[in-house]
Structures are given as C-alpha cells and as structure tokens.
Amino acid sequence: MTEPAHGPRANICLIGMAGVGKSYLGRRLAARLGWTxxxxxxxxxxxxxxxxxxxxxxKGEEGFKALEERTILGLTDLRRHVVATGGSAVYSAKAMGHLRAIGHVVYLHDQPANIAARVDNLPTRAVIGLGDGSLERLFTARRPLYEAAAHLRLDLDGPGGAEATLAALEALAQNI
Ligand SMILES: Nc1ncnc2c1ncn2[C@@H]1O[C@H](COP(=O)(O)OP(=O)(O)OP(=O)(O)O)[C@@H](O)[C@H]1O
Ligand SMILES: O=C(O)C1=C[C@@H](O)[C@@H](O)[C@H](O)C1
Ligand SMILES: [Mg+2]
Structure with missing residues (x-):
C-alpha cells in the first residue's frame, strides 16, 4: 500500500448497473487499501x-431517487473512502456532479447477460425503472448516463475479469 490520497478528491466512487458488483468489489477494494x-x-x-x-x-420511485440524491449530496469531508452507489444514482445529475467533485468516479461495466447471471433476485431487488421490462433495455437506457458521469470505465468482461478490475482500482487509488 502506498501513501498519497490526501487531496480533496481522494476517494473512489463506483457507479454502474444493479448487480454489476459495486458493493462486492468496493468492499474488497477498501479492505485491500485499508480505506473505509x-x-x-x-x-x-x-x-x-x-x-x-x-x-x-x-415513497415511490421518485421519492426513492430523491432520498438517494440527498444521501449522496450529504457525503462530504471524505478522504480514503470507497463509495458504492446504488444503480439508480445516475439519474441525478446533481449527485453525479457531487461524486465527481469528491472523488474519482468509476463506471463498472459488464454485459447485461453476465449481470443477470450474477443476480438471481432482480424482480425483488427494487431496480428503479425496470418495471416489467428487461434488464437489457434498462442497461441500454442507462449506459450513456454512466459513461458520461464517470472519469473512468472499467470492463468486468475484459481480460482478467473482476481480479484485473480490482487491481486497476487499486492502482488508481494509489495515484490520487
Ligand atoms: N466478481 C464477482 N465474483 C463473484 N460474485 C460477485 C462478483 N461481483 C458481484 N458478485 C455477487 O453478485 C451479486 C451482486 O453484486 P453487488 O451486490 O456487489 O452488486 P451492486 O453493483 O452493488 O448492485 P446494486 O446496484 O443493486 O447495489 C452479489 O451477490 C455479489 O456477491
Ligand atoms: O439500479 C437500481 O435501480 C437500484 C440499485 C440498487 O443499488 C438500489 O439502490 C435499488 O435497488 C435501485
Ligand atoms: Mg450495491
């Protein structure tokens, strides 16, 4: 583990689809780095x-998103934190702008089929905007928003998969 990460943006914020692994990888990354x-x-x-x-x-989906936005805007004075967001946080431009101001925003990307295979409880996972539609449709609608909000995209379906992604996140954290 190296030292830097003192600046005002010394945090890593993970965004991406429900079930892509933001919480799973975020927890592992923080443990590796000794961050919160x-x-x-x-x-x-x-x-x-x-x-x-x-x-x-x-509260309904709009109420949920409003609470999510308020919760993210309330994240201040953080250093050396790995923040896993909910998949629907991307609907708030304000929340994304705030995350970009306090940290490095990383979009974790994977194919919808891989995501669907990972989560067996999608219908009961309260995914905002999913309704009766497919994950693939929601993915297509959200992807440009994730891409636009992020400083960096990491592909879980790339060579090395999740372990390579974790290593890339670790390297990023050590250089901010
Ligand atoms: N690389 C991985 N290897 C094994 N299991 C994984 C991996 N990534 C995620 N998982 C598992 O897949 C499920 C979904 O991951 P996770 O909860 O981290 O997604 P998320 O992006 O945080 O979703 P949400 O937006 O709903 O919070 C969890 O059960 C998690 O343990
Ligand atoms: O992608 C989504 O719409 C969501 C993802 C989860 O993290 C939760 O925030 C909630 O289930 C909504
Ligand atoms: Mg999560």
Missing amino acids: FLDVDELMEKRAGMGLQQIVAQ
Missing part, C-alpha cells in the same frame, strides 16, 4: 429505518 467502505444503499436503509424495497413501496 461506504455503501449508499446501506446508508439509505439505516437513515430510513427500512429496506430498499420498503422505501420504494412507501
């Missing part, structure tokens, strides 16, 4: 005192 891991979904659940599905059921 922060999961926006978990923060929202703690603050609301209920699960994500319950939040959507009570």
Whole structure:
C-alpha cells in the first residue's frame, strides 16, 4: 500500500448497473487499501429505518431517487473512502456532479447477460425503472448516463475479469 490520497478528491466512487458488483468489489477494494467502505444503499436503509424495497413501496420511485440524491449530496469531508452507489444514482445529475467533485468516479461495466447471471433476485431487488421490462433495455437506457458521469470505465468482461478490475482500482487509488 502506498501513501498519497490526501487531496480533496481522494476517494473512489463506483457507479454502474444493479448487480454489476459495486458493493462486492468496493468492499474488497477498501479492505485491500485499508480505506473505509461506504455503501449508499446501506446508508439509505439505516437513515430510513427500512429496506430498499420498503422505501420504494412507501415513497415511490421518485421519492426513492430523491432520498438517494440527498444521501449522496450529504457525503462530504471524505478522504480514503470507497463509495458504492446504488444503480439508480445516475439519474441525478446533481449527485453525479457531487461524486465527481469528491472523488474519482468509476463506471463498472459488464454485459447485461453476465449481470443477470450474477443476480438471481432482480424482480425483488427494487431496480428503479425496470418495471416489467428487461434488464437489457434498462442497461441500454442507462449506459450513456454512466459513461458520461464517470472519469473512468472499467470492463468486468475484459481480460482478467473482476481480479484485473480490482487491481486497476487499486492502482488508481494509489495515484490520487
Ligand atoms: N466478481 C464477482 N465474483 C463473484 N460474485 C460477485 C462478483 N461481483 C458481484 N458478485 C455477487 O453478485 C451479486 C451482486 O453484486 P453487488 O451486490 O456487489 O452488486 P451492486 O453493483 O452493488 O448492485 P446494486 O446496484 O443493486 O447495489 C452479489 O451477490 C455479489 O456477491
Ligand atoms: O439500479 C437500481 O435501480 C437500484 C440499485 C440498487 O443499488 C438500489 O439502490 C435499488 O435497488 C435501485
Ligand atoms: Mg450495491
């Protein structure tokens, strides 16, 4: 582990589709770096005192997104944090702008078929905007938003898969 990461943007913020592995890889990255891991979904659940599905059921999708935006805008004075966001955070330009101001925003990319194979509970995962549609359709709609919001894209379907992605994230963290 190397030292830098003192600046105002000394955090890594992961964005991408539901189920792509932001929480899984984010937790592993933070452990490797000795940084703090922060999961926006978990923060929202703690603050609301209920699960994500319950939040959507009570507040609706717009209410959920508003809470998600507020939670992200509340992330200030962070250093050496790995932040895993929820997949729907990308709908808020304000939230994306804030993440770009406090850290390096990395879009974790994978093929929708790989993502679908990874998560067996999509219908009950409270994915915003999925409705009765396919993950592939949602992916096609969201991808340009993730790409535009990110400083960097890492491809989980590239050579080396998740381990190479983790190594690339680690190298990035050590140089910010
Ligand atoms: N590279 C991997 N190898 C093995 N399992 C993985 C990998 N990436 C993710 N998973 C598993 O796939 C599932 C989805 O991953 P995860 O919860 O990290 O997605 P996410 O991007 O945080 O999704 P959400 O936007 O819904 O929070 C989890 O069960 C996780 O443990
Ligand atoms: O991609 C999405 O729409 C979501 C992903 C999860 O992280 C949660 O934030 C919630 O289930 C919405
Ligand atoms: Mg997650």
